[in-house]
Amino acid sequence: MTNPDSAAQLSAPTSHASPAPGAAGSPALAPVAKQVPVERIHHGERFVDNYEWLREKESPEVVAHLNAEQAYTDIVTAGQEQLRQDIFNEIKNRTQETDLSVPSRKDDWWYYARMVEGQAYGIQCRVAASSDGTLADWTPPLVEDGVDVPGEVIILDGNREAQGQQFFSLGGAAVTRDGNLYAYAVDNAGDELFTVKIKDLRTGELLPDTIENVFYGLTFSPDATTLYYMVADDSWRPYQVKTHVLGTPVESDEVLYQEDDVAMWTGFELSADRRHLMVSIGCSEFSETRLLEFAAPQKGLQVLIPRSSGILYDAEPFLLSGVEKILLTHNRDAVNSMISLVDAAEFTQPVAEQNWATVVPHSDSVRINGSTVTATHMIVSLRKDTIERIQVTALESLGTANQSPAVEPVFDEELYTAAMGGTEFNSPVIRLVYTSDFTPPRVYDYVLPVDQADGELLLRKETPVLGGYRAQDYVATREWAKAADGTLVPLSVLHRADLVRDGSNAGVIYGYGSYEVSMDPGFSVPQLSLLDRGVVFVVAHVRGGGEMGRRWYEDGKKLNKKNTFGDFVAATDWLAQSGWVDPARIAAMGGSAGGLLMGAVANLAPEKYAAIVAQVPFVDALTTILDPELPLSALEWEEWGNPITDAQVYKYMKEYTPYENVRAVAYPKIAAVTSFNDTRVLYVEPAKWVQELRSVSTGTEPIVLKIEMDGGHGGASGRYEGWKTRAWDYAFLADALGASTLL
Missing domain, CATH: 3.40.50.1820 (Alpha/Beta hydrolase fold, catalytic domain)
Known part of the structure; x- marks a missing residue:
């Protein structure tokens, strides 16, 4: 060339x-x-x-x-x-410079970030949660805007991390289920290639494990012994999922998966119930998902629908009445996508012979963006009349003739955006983020409906706008x-x-x-x-x-x-x-x-x-x-x-x-x-x-x-x-x- x-x-x-x-008015020379x-x-x-x-x-x-x-x-x-x-x-x-996010529950802790006036970067924090399992237990604690929050543990102060650096950005983080270890990725160049560090949150000390040139994506294994991370090739394409066993040399890290097709993007995430690592490979027209079952890692990665089928899909594995199910958001005979429920055992057969139960049918006027599950409900992100919306459906009868009707939170503006803000699998609420062109971001907890009742929107915060x-x-x-x-x-x-x-x-x-x-x-x-x-x-x-x-x-x-x-x-x-x-x-x-x-x-x-x-x-x-x-x-x-x-x-x-x-x-x-x-x-x-x-x-x-x-x-x-x-x-x-x- x-x-x-x-x-x-x-x-x-x-x-x-x-x-x-x-x-x-004087000339400048270009x-x-x-x-x-x-x-x-x-x-x-x-x-x-x-x-x-x-x-x-x-x-x-x-x-x-x-x-x-x-x-x-x-x-x-x-x-x-x-x-x-x-x-x-x-x-x-117009900006309230000293501010904090609404705490989000993860295992035994509430996690949040706060900003301090005069400081450029966020401070990642947490406070301990109770564990009685009631709805009240999923109500975010009231924490103050000031520096001294009762029981607060500072996980990472971005301002300290950025000292002496011309550029600073976080590219992802993960915490072990026991809450003891915290992995985070730092970019000091702006090239979106990160250095991963691991902190012992009990002592505040960094582990000797440091991994260079990492791409977006971090998660720990359930037993906290292994860190999964992504690597990009020379053309900045994420192509390897690697595993680092804590305490071992980084040079000995193994490749869990490598994608050699230069036109395919690779990434991973945890399933909603955190029983699987889901490796996704795809482009804008077709994809492939491979599952690693943490309880049986010896089986290795299992392919659901091979890319050769030409289907663009996302998969969510979960247990329904003790049966392993896969919730599929896919474009098979559905240009705007639809949602199907499939027994995991079906994927041993060719796609044409599998039994897919329709959960959300295709519509020319509704674009299905994606779906996930909690322990009790399916959550669907969709777009209708140009607007992004959220709908929820009880899992109990999902995919049957008696499937419960979908319920959608109702807002009072014509043009708005309502998107998922994250949740825990066992939570009775889901977190929503709502905004419009002139409504500052609001954080809601939506109480998932029970027995055909409507859900309840609980406003947790509206971003203050001063002046x-x-x-x-x-x-x-x-x-x-x-x-x-x-x-x-x-x-x-x-x-x-x-x-x-x-x-x-x-x-x-x-x-x-x-x-x-x-x-x-x-x-x-x-x-x-x-x-x-x-x-x-x-x-x-x-x-x-x-x-x-x-x-x-x-x-x-x-x-x-x-x-x-x-x-x-x-x-x-x-x-x-x-x-x-x-x-x-x-x-x-x-x-x-x-x-x-x-x-x-x-x-x-x-x-x-x-x-x-x-x-x-x-x-x-x-x-x-x-x-x-x-x-x-x-x-x-x-x-x-x-x-x-x-x-x-x-x-x-x-x-x-x-x-x-x-x-x-x-x-x-x-x-x-x-x-x-x-x-x-x-x-x-x-x-x-x-x-x-x-x-x-x-x-x-x-x-x-x-x-x-x-x-x-x-x-x-x-x-x-x-x-x-x-x-x-x-x-x-x-x-x-x-x-x-x-x-």
Whole structure:
């Protein structure tokens, strides 16, 4: 892929040209990277990439260029500094900085996290639980916001762990059932590869067992002798489940499972009743589950439905009236998925000969997201009318003609999100997290219904919002845009209640549209700073996401991907014609795969946007997916298609990949935001894109690269740095839209 003679083609060192307006009107010189032509030929198509050399991360010249980009960005956006500080202060002043989560029960302890004013990271804590087994025993204890909580045990203080580190992030944790040992994973680079440490909670001392370069996923065996963990390969694909026996050399750790198919993702979790380790292997179109029974480890991993069956499914093993059952959420003859109950013994037979009892039938209007069980109930996560919901059904007659009806907690808003917040298998309650665009997150315990009664919602906490916030000061409505093919695209439209619909306001439209990820209603403190400046904020639920079911996703992937971009442009047109905004005052924002969306619409309709913020943008998608050695590339084939082997996919992707379709038009103000250590979307993609945009654009608006040299896919670490990042993005947009002043 890379020309081996490229070193001989090096042109002059990085220079500076391309004047752009600075903070005080004086010109700032944008960095101009040298051009080193690298030829790529696939399926008879030739493409010359002039900036591929920027991929050389260890090169001092590359690092110097990136630092020059950040220096240029600082100059160009210097005039936004006060606005950034204002937005940061607004976020800070609305946030109760000393706060704690609602305790969650696990075995004999209540676990919770708390934050302290002035500290950037959470403190993981626990207090002892009683054990009388009554409903009252599952009521979270009242713990104080202050530092001195009666009976509190500090498990891990993230602030102490982060001392002396430029980056700090936790990637998972596990505690033994006896509550004595705590394993946790730490990332100090931002590359999402972790160091696992194990603490003896009785003494506070670390065990000598330290495991390097671990991926997400940790759990202990029931007897606390073994730690299970994940390892990623050189392309950042999780492919090995390994076992570490405590007290033995890490070098002797054994591989429990290894997945050699480069297009398959591997992970594991415990079954709800914690009797099995469940290893899941899959892609977006089919999967395979293997179970390890802790009571009989000598049997090894047992395959349920082999991937060769082509079924996408999740499995939950449990005992029902003493019989081993498997609860399957699957897409067998069910595009939106359904739920079946199967005797575990059936899996010794071919799939076509197995007896699957329907528990939740397929529906064209309801998307089944997943299911799990407690000792008494099945819990189902589903999506209906774009909204994520929870339903519960008693286990007693599950899968029979006398199955109990499903019961759903009822909430009083039209647009909201209700999601599982975790629970213990034997608990009489499940934890729910509820939010909407203007309702701060609420934590409920839902008392599971008995004898056909309705369940009871017990509010445990609503996240406080300071500074005089009132939900009634804002409005969220559902609107619909019409795409070019006639498809109606749902929009969430947010604005202040007192905003006048006179066609003069500013608007920001946000989108994602990939991997069946839904942009669900959710409260955002930073977003209030835009709304309070008179901005109409629109979330475009474009195809490729999951808001309207599985078909909505499939209509925005592979050879249907252009629908995602067209839907976003249609949403922009709706906003421009809505009477809410001045069409000349619309900006767009999206991140990661949503950053690809930003790059695509910038090429399709640059005249429709005054500014674009592309966060960690996947803008050089074709180059990335053509190289299976790059992080996650092979895993992407199920989302975008495989351009290596399929000429039609190659041609289709080449028609929309942002980097390869930059053209001689007047681009709006653009900010590409990235991090040097991002392993999901490499910094080189936005770095190349920015260079190509500057070299081709016929306009005069600045195009900048904001790069966090010590961050990962989520930017810099710590809550205050996160607030600064969001303030930077929003200040860039508000400044471009002339919306810097509070109403």
